[in-house]
Amino acid sequence: MVSLTINGRIVKAKDGEMLLAVLRREKIDVPAMCHHAAVEPFGACRLCVVEITRAEWKGWCDYVTSCLYPVSPGLIVNTHSDKVNELRRTILDLFLARHPDCPEIAELAGEYGVFKTTYETVVGGNNCILCGLCTRICDRMGFTAISTVGRGHGKEVAPPLRQAPPDCVGCLACAENCPTKFIEYKLRKKRVTIWEREFELLTCTKCGKTTITKDFAEYLSRHRAIDAGYFEICDECRRKNLAVSMGEIVNWERELLT
Amino acid sequence: MNHDLGRLPAIFKRYPKSPESLIAVLQDIQKEYQFLPSEALAETARVLEVPLSKVFSVSTFYNAFSLHPKGEKVIRICVGTTCHIRGAKQIQEQLESQLKIKAGETTPDLKFSIETVSCVGACAKAPVVIVNEKYHGPVKVSDYKKLVKGK
Ligand code: SF4
Numbered sequence: 001m002v003s004l005t006i007n008g009r010i011v012k013a014k015d016g017e018m019l020l021a022v023l024r025r026e027k028i029d030v031p032a033m034c035h036h037a038a039v040e041p042f043g044a045c046r047l048c049v050v051e052i053t054r055a056e057w058k059g060w061c062d063y064v065t066s067c068l069y070p071v072s073p074g075l076i077v078n079t080h081s082d083k084v085n086e087l088r089r090t091i092l093d094l095f096l097a098r099h100p101d102c103p104e105i106a107e108l109a110g111e112y113g114v115f116k117t118t119y120e121t122v123v124g125g126n127n128c129i130l131c132g133l134c135t136r137i138c139d140r141m142g143f144t145a146i147s148t149v150g151r152g153h154g155k156e157v158a159p160p161l162r163q164a165p166p167d168c169v170g171c172l173a174c175a176e177n178c179p180t181k182f183i184e185y186k187l188r189k190k191r192v193t194i195w196e197r198e199f200e201l202l203t204c205t206k207c208g209k210t211t212i213t214k215d216f217a218e219y220l221s222r223h224r225a226i227d228a229g230y231f232e233i234c235d236e237c238r239r240k241n242l243a244v245s246m247g248e249i250v251n252w253e254r255e256l257l258t
Numbered sequence: 259m260n261h262d263l264g265r266l267p268a269i270f271k272r273y274p275k276s277p278e279s280l281i282a283v284l285q286d287i288q289k290e291y292q293f294l295p296s297e298a299l300a301e302t303a304r305v306l307e308v309p310l311s312k313v314f315s316v317s318t319f320y321n322a323f324s325l326h327p328k329g330e331k332v333i334r335i336c337v338g339t340t341c342h343i344r345g346a347k348q349i350q351e352q353l354e355s356q357l358k359i360k361a362g363e364t365t366p367d368l369k370f371s372i373e374t375v376s377c378v379g380a381c382a383k384a385p386v387v388i389v390n391e392k393y394h395g396p397v398k399v400s401d402y403k404k405l406v407k408g409k
């Protein structure tokens with residue numbers, strides 16, 4: 001354990017732990033659009049920037065992305081100094097120029113008092129901020145169905161050959177974790193379409209509600225040693241059913257003991 | 259243009275069957291076919307055990323790779339700072355008007371492609387034009403015939 005000072009308060013943390021994780025635990029609100037606990041920090045959005053210093057730095061400060069900065073003893077952190085807020089405003093200003101129609105960006109920018117970009121607005125862009133969360137998450141789960149394509153101004157997230165991705169299982173994790181809700185999907189009664197690929201959804205044999213896609217269930221039972229039968233009931237029904245199955249176990253134990 | 263995949267096994271044989279070989283394999287496919295046919299990308303993914311999306315990502319990242327058939331002769335005009343100052347623009351215009359295509363395009367008979375590249379590290383010879391692998395420089399506007407006809 002190490003001690004550091006955050007916004008004037010002494011805080012304990014694990015040595016080498018990423019600063020953003022400590023901030024989150026301490027309920028200190030710092031914007032972070034490219035961060036997700038499931039994947040390695042990436043440093044793409046730059047919004048989690050904070051000011052750091054140390055007693056021995058004699059007043060010198062540094063500005064670091066907290067998601068990528070490991071803590072060490074004696075670190076002094078300021079998450080909302082004037083300079084930090086100014087840096088975040090500049091980043092949001094740039095985001096606004098590039099994604100003028102993105103409600104999530106507009107909201108965050110508004111919180112920092114940026115309502116209009118001071119840069120030239122990009123025409124014909126989209127709401128993808130290229131944070132890489134979708135591709136990293138898909139990768140982490142073992143599918144790697146989508147990736148970044150091209151580079152520089154033309155860089156985008158897309159499935160291979162810009163066609164329905166063969167390795168996608170329709171889990172929707174990419175879409176649900178996209179900070180700007182850029183990845184679209186369509187849920188219909190028993191089907192879901194994402195990345196222009198349509199998947200069949202399994203339905204709970206008890207209540208009839210849809211659960212996960214057939215492809216995802218197949219993947220889990222084939223590669224992750226989960227019995228395919230597990231997906232025949234939804235979580236809700238499984239919980240409801242707990243009363244019955246646990247009751248049976250309790251009865252059975254009683255019988256054994258008497 | 260021959261899209262048959264028959265030439266792929268010989269390429270795969272040159273390198274270890276592992277993800278590290280990806281760029282080398284793609285370079286050889288590009289050389290062999292003058293572009294990366296989509297079937298070849300799928301086959302590369304399978305043989306090297308690299309996810310198809312990663313193969314596509316790499317194929318679209320480097321300018322040296324093309325997903326569309328390129329001409330037999332790829333003419334790359336350097337438009338880096340030095341070459342620009344020394345007249346790359348005029349050379350580009352001349353080549354474009356002679357071949358009746360713009361940079362980034364290929365002639366319908368698949369004989370020529372024109373591309374622009376940034377500094378290729380040969381500023382001493384600016385303005386530089388690279389035809390397939392061969393560097394030419396300093397190039398004059400009147401050299402276009404030599405560039406188009408020569409080897
Ligand atoms: S829906 Fe497809 S692309 Fe998205 S995370 Fe799941 S497998 Fe990957």
Ligand code: SF4
Nearest residue numbers: 128129131132134178
């Ligand atoms: S699609 Fe969403 S999650 Fe993926 S890179 Fe773009 S903004 Fe990030």
Ligand code: FES
Nearest residue numbers: 032043045046067
């Ligand atoms: S969360 Fe740290 S750079 Fe995006």
Ligand code: FES
Nearest residue numbers: 336338341377380
């Ligand atoms: S600018 Fe053309 S070789 Fe350097």
